[in-house]
Each structure stands twice: as C-alpha cells, then as structure tokens.
Amino acid sequence: MIGTKRRAFLFCFFFLLPLLVGSCETIHTLFDPKERSFVSEPIFPQVQGSVEKRDRYELVGREFMIATDHPLASQAGVEVWKKGGNVVDVFSAASFAISVLRPHSTGLFGGGFAVLYFPKKGKWAYDFRERSPKKGTASFYLKPDGSANSEKILKGPYSVAVPGNVQGILKIQKQHGKLPLEEVLAPAMRYAKNGFSVYADLANAVTKVWPNMNPEMQKVFGIDNRPIREGELLVQEDLFQTFTRILDQEEKEWIDGETVKLVSQYYEGYDGFISEADWKEYQVKQLDPLVSSVWGHQILTMPPPSSGVHLVTMMHLYAEMMKRKSFPKGIVGESIQITEAMRVAFRDRAVLGGDPKFTEIPVTKLNSQAYIQEEVNQIEKKVVSGSWQEIQKPVEPKDSYNTTHISVLDKEGNAVSSTQSINGIFGAGQMVPGTGLVLNNTMDDFSIAPGIPNLYGLVGSKANAIAPGKTPLSSMSPSILLDPNGNTKLVIGAPGGSQIPTSIFNTLYHYLIQKRSLYESVSFPRIHHQYNPDTLFLDPELKGYFPESELPFYQVQYGRHRAKVFVVSKEGDKLIGVSDPKGEGVPLGF
Numbered sequence: 001m002i003g004t005k006r007r008a009f010l011f012c013f014f015f016l017l018p019l020l021v022g023s024c025e026t027i028h029t030l031f032d033p034k035e036r037s038f039v040s041e042p043i044f045p046q047v048q049g050s051v052e053k054r055d056r057y058e059l060v061g062r063e064f065m066i067a068t069d070h071p072l073a074s075q076a077g078v079e080v081w082k083k084g085g086n087v088v089d090v091f092s093a094a095s096f097a098i099s100v101l102r103p104h105s106t107g108l109f110g111g112g113f114a115v116l117y118f119p120k121k122g123k124w125a126y127d128f129r130e131r132s133p134k135k136g137t138a139s140f141y142l143k144p145d146g147s148a149n150s151e152k153i154l155k156g157p158y159s160v161a162v163p164g165n166v167q168g169i170l171k172i173q174k175q176h177g178k179l180p181l182e183e184v185l186a187p188a189m190r191y192a193k194n195g196f197s198v199y200a201d202l203a204n205a206v207t208k209v210w211p212n213m214n215p216e217m218q219k220v221f222g223i224d225n226r227p228i229r230e231g232e233l234l235v236q237e238d239l240f241q242t243f244t245r246i247l248d249q250e251e252k253e254w255i256d257g258e259t260v261k262l263v264s265q266y267y268e269g270y271d272g273f274i275s276e277a278d279w280k281e282y283q284v285k286q287l288d289p290l291v292s293s294v295w296g297h298q299i300l301t302m303p304p305p306s307s308g309v310h311l312v313t314m315m316h317l318y319a320e321m322m323k324r325k326s327f328p329k330g331i332v333g334e335s336i337q338i339t340e341a342m343r344v345a346f347r348d349r350a351v352l353g354g355d356p357k358f359t360e361i362p363v364t365k366l367n368s369q370a371y372i373q374e375e376v377n378q379i380e381k382k383v384v385s386g387s388w389q390e391i392q393k394p395v396e397p398k399d400s401y402n403t404t405h406i407s408v409l410d411k412e413g414n415a416v417s418s419t420q421s422i423n424g425i426f427g428a429g430q431m432v433p434g435t436g437l438v439l440n441n442t443m444d445d446f447s448i449a450p451g452i453p454n455l456y457g458l459v460g461s462k463a464n465a466i467a468p469g470k471t472p473l474s475s476m477s478p479s480i481l482l483d484p485n486g487n488t489k490l491v492i493g494a495p496g497g498s499q500i501p502t503s504i505f506n507t508l509y510h511y512l513i514q515k516r517s518l519y520e521s522v523s524f525p526r527i528h529h530q531y532n533p534d535t536l537f538l539d540p541e542l543k544g545y546f547p548e549s550e551l552p553f554y555q556v557q558y559g560r561h562r563a564k565v566f567v568v569s570k571e572g573d574k575l576i577g578v579s580d581p582k583g584e585g586v587p588l589g590f
C-alpha cells in the first residue's frame with residue numbers, strides 16, 4: 001500500500017509533469033530513421049566529463065575498421081587486412097592476439113560467441129563457449145550438508161569448463177577466411193614470443209589475483225617471485241609453444257594433441273575432472289543468428305544461451321512503452337521506461353535462461369507483439385497505480401573487468417561481432433604447467449542452486465542447472481544491426497558480465513533514439529537494472545541528474561558501469577570505430 005502523499009506525488013509526477021515537458025512529442029517519431037531530423041536535441045542533456053578522450057578512442061575510416069580492447073590486437077587485424085585478408089581473417093588474428101595481450105580477460109582456454117554477416121553470402125552465429133565436463137554435475141558442487149559450495153565453482157581446478165575458443169576461431173577461419181593460418185596466428189605468436197609492455201590494468205589484475213594463482217601461473221606473471229609491474233616486459237614462451245602446436249596440428253591439437261595430454265596430466269591431481277573424452281566430444285555449434293526488427297533496424301544477435309534474446313526483449317519493451325501516451329516523458333520518465341524494460345528482460349533471463357539443448361526457451365514468444373504488449377500492460381499498471389514492490393536491500397555485484405569483445409566492419413558491410421571470455425579475472429587462477437594456458441572459471445556461469453547469486457549477482461533457475469556437456473547461460477550478446485535497406489549499420493558487443501546487455505542497450509539508445517554521436521553514445525553515463533538485486537544502478541555522473549525524490553520507487557545505487565563497449569558503425573561512406581574509453585584499446589582502420 002502506498003500513502004496518500006506518495007499517491008499525490010505520483011499523480012503529479014506522471015500526469016502533470018509530462019504536460020510540462022516540451023520534448024515529449026518528438027520521441028514518438030523516433031522509430032523511423034527517416035524522421036531523424038525531427039529530433040531537435042536529445043532528451044538526456046550532456047553530462048560533464050565524458051568527451052575529453054575522444055581523440056584516442058574514436059577513429060573514422062572508409063575501407064575497414066576494427067575495435068578491440070588492446071592497440072596491438074587492433075594492429076594484428078590491420079596487419080592481416082594489409083596482407084589481403086578479409087574481416088574473418090581480421091577477427092581471427094585479433095582473437096588470437098587478444099588472448100596473449102589480455103590473459104586476465106580471455107584466452108585459448110576460454111570460450112565465446114560470434115555473429116557474422118556478409119551481405120553477399122549470408123549470416124551465421126557460432127557458439128564456441130565452454131561446456132561442462134562429464135564430471136560436472138550439480139551434486140559435485142554440494143557440501144556434505146547439502147548446501148552449495150560456491151567457492152568450489154568459482155575458483156580452482158573444478159571451476160573450469162571444457163574450452164571452445166581455439167576450435168571456434170579455427171572453424172570460422174576455415175569456413176570464411178582467406179589467409180593461411182600461419183598469417184593469422186603470426187601477430188599473436190610474435191606478442192607471446194617477444195613480449196609486450198605490461199599496462200596498468202593487467203598489472204593491477206596480476207597483483208589482485210597473485211595470492212590465488214597456482215605456482216605455474218605465478219612463474220609466468222611474476223618476476224623474482226613478485227607480481228609483474230606496469231612497464232615490464234611480459235613474455236609467454238609456453239603459450240608461444242602452444243600456438244606452434246596449434247599451427248602444426250590445427251583442430252587436432254585441441255582433440256587429442258600434446259596440449260590435451262598436458263591438461264589431462266594436470267587433472268590427474270584433481271579427480272580427472274576434465275578428461276580426454278571431454279575434448280573429443282567438444283563441438284562448435286553453428287546456428288542461425290536470432291533476427292528481430294526493432295527501433296527501425298534489424299538486429300542479428302546470438303541465440304541462447306547468449307543473452308541476445310533478452311537484449312531484444314528489452315528493446316521491444318522500451319519501444320512499446322514509448323508508443324503509449326500513459327507513460328511519463330522527459331528524463332525521469334525515460335529512465336523509468338528503460339529500467340522497467342531491463343528489469344523484465346532480466347527476469348526472463350533468470351527464470352528461463354539456459355542451454356536450449358536442455359531447456360526450452362520460448363525465443364519467438366519473448367519477442368512477440370502479444371507478449372511485449374502484455375508485459376507493458378503490467379508495467380503500465382504498476383507505474384500508474386504506484387503499486388511498487390517493497391525495495392530490497394541492494395547487493396553490489398563484485399567488481400570485475402575481464403572478457404573481451406571484437407567488432408569488425410568493412411566498406412562492403414561484411415561484419416564480425418565476437419565476445420570471448422575466461423569469465424572472472426584470470427579465470428580459475430590456475431595454469432597448466434608447460435602450456436601458458438590460463439584456465440577459465442566458467443562453471444560459475446551455471447546456477448549452482450536456485451536463488452544463489454553468481455559472481456555477477458545473477459540468479460538462475462533449474463533451466464541453468466549444471467549438467468554434463470551443458471553450456472552455461474551467458475550475458476555475452478554480440479550483435480550486428482542492419483538499416484531499413486538491409487545495409488550493415490553497426491557491429492557491437494561488450495565484456496562486463498551482467499552489464500553486457502544493458503551496455504549495448506544504453507549505447508544503442510543514445511545512438512539510435514537520442515541521436516548522439518557514436519563516441520558520446522558509448523561514453524554516456526549508463527543506467528543498469530538486472531532484476532536481482534532490485535536496484536537501479538547509475539553511473540556516478542548521473543548523481544544530481546536524477547533528484548532521488550523523483551525516483552522514490554527505486555533503490556538507487558551509484559557506481560561505475562563496468563561493461564566496455566566496442567563498436568563500429570557505418571555513416572554514409574564512413575566507418576566509425578569506438579573502443580570504450582574505460583578500456584585500454586583503440587579502434588584501427590583506414
């Protein structure tokens with residue numbers, strides 16, 4: 001029940017305030033891109049502090065463009081493009097390179113997703129995410145008293161799932177690339193062999209995880225038994241040798257090669273948790289991208305167990321709210337609509353999300369008009385009546401900067417969008433002796449038990465329960481947008497755990513709806529809600545921007561949105577690349 005004062009406030013807020021907000025009429029036209037000129041200025045005014053670093057993080061070209069989270073990974077892409085490679089060669093070279101350059105974020109022992117679009121050939125989605133080994137069962141992670149052993153699933157040798165990055169990248173490269181593998185692997189092998197200068201983010205990650213690293217890993221990421229420092233040279237000789245074997249043996253190395261043997265030897269000390277049979281059974285899944293028309297564009301995104309479907313639901317829900325007159329307009333009204341769209345989409349994720357081979361995910365229904373309208377009816381009722389649920393105490397998801405994203409686009413509209421990960425910072429904190437491989441901790445992306453949050457504060461249901469051979473639910477949502485004429489408009493994705501879908505939503509919202517420049521759209525302070533905890537997370541710059549008295553029904557928490565967006569868009573004959581200014585990377589191209 002809400003009090004009379006609050007009811008009066010809500011009435012004034014939702015029915016009188018909108019009448020006073022001048023810009024409200026224009027937003028109804030925003031779905032038709034041809035109506036672009038109707039928008040005189042964005043509803044969200046600019047905030048201080050988000051445009052200074054533009055020169056470094058934005059680049060305009062005409063031939064091709066790549067955006068990644070390390071300058072040398074983008075450079076690897078340029079190198080193979082100049083050798084006559086296509087966007088897939090660029091993606092493959094950058095993927096292998098970033099595995100060397102961001103070992104705390106991704107690597108050969110990780111997994112990922114990729115969405116490809118070639119206007120003259122077709123569209124594809126690849127799932128090369130990690131899978132649970134045969135020994136990975138729900139009971140394996142229970143303590144004798146039946147409670148969940150969250151530590152076992154989060155760190156150490158049992159938090160590791162069977163990796164897919166190598167198989168995935170090799171398969172995509174074989175199917176769609178032009179260059180020999182040698183050329184594509186060359187930059188990564190050079191960076192591993194000759195080393196590169198350690199940057200602040202990597203040095204900080206090494207220092208943070210150092211006490212939990214196994215001795216082999218400390219050997220690689222340490223000098224004189226202490227964490228390697230910023231500016232020092234990181235050489236990864238064993239990783240170079242692993243690359244050499246991949247070059248010689250290709251996929252076979254990842255099925256029954258020397259690397260598999262070394263990993264199996266390591267696991268002899270840990271119940272054979274990942275066995276040789278697990279490597280043999282690993283399959284990359286080739287799928288059709290999930291396609292939906294929304295916000296005047298066609299979005300091609302990754303199907304489940306990615307969160308692409310929930311990103312699309314979020315966009316549809318917002319579009320429906322935008323059409324309804326009953327919803328408040330102006331900054332606060334916009335924020336409520338965005339928050340409610342995120343909350344419903346994350347509720348769906350928590351209840352339904354999982355590996356579609358093991359659980360039914362009603363993808364079509366989740367983006368059908370009937371479903372969207374019904375959900376918006378419920379939100380509308382809640383907003384208009386002010387019957388909000390009790391605010392819960394916020395739980396801050398733990399800090400984490402890892403995973404990585406690569407966006408590539410050429411002037412013909414050929415595009416690759418790929419997100420890859422080892423999950424937490426330095427994954428499991430384990431390295432297999434003699435391989436240079438940092439093991440992922442992706443088992444934690446399963447729901448260990450209903451209602452128990454994972455590293456990102458996300459809860460899941462039985463749909464995402466652990467089972468042998470199963471793929472854990474993921475927030476990674478690599479996407480490509482086409483304009484109304486079917487031309488590639490934008491390639492986008494992000495690392496950032498649960499904040500991945502909302503970082504993409506925020507960026508697309510500012511770019512397509514608010515008509516900001518691409519750079520401003522990436523760097524604009526963000527709004528995030530993930531259903532659980534029931535908290536509205538706002539970037540610190542938005543403090544004072546939303547007087548809290550105007551958002552009385554949300555538990556608001558200020559903190560930096562962790563996700564880093566990497567995006568390339570096409571505007572006329574220009575290709576614009578932006579690497580998120582929160583990261584270390586740059587876009588490169590010409």
Ligand code: DON
Nearest residue numbers: 400402403423474475496497
């Ligand atoms: O697939 C997932 O949802 C997570 N493994 C992604 C982790 C991540 O993005 C961490 N980044 N900060």
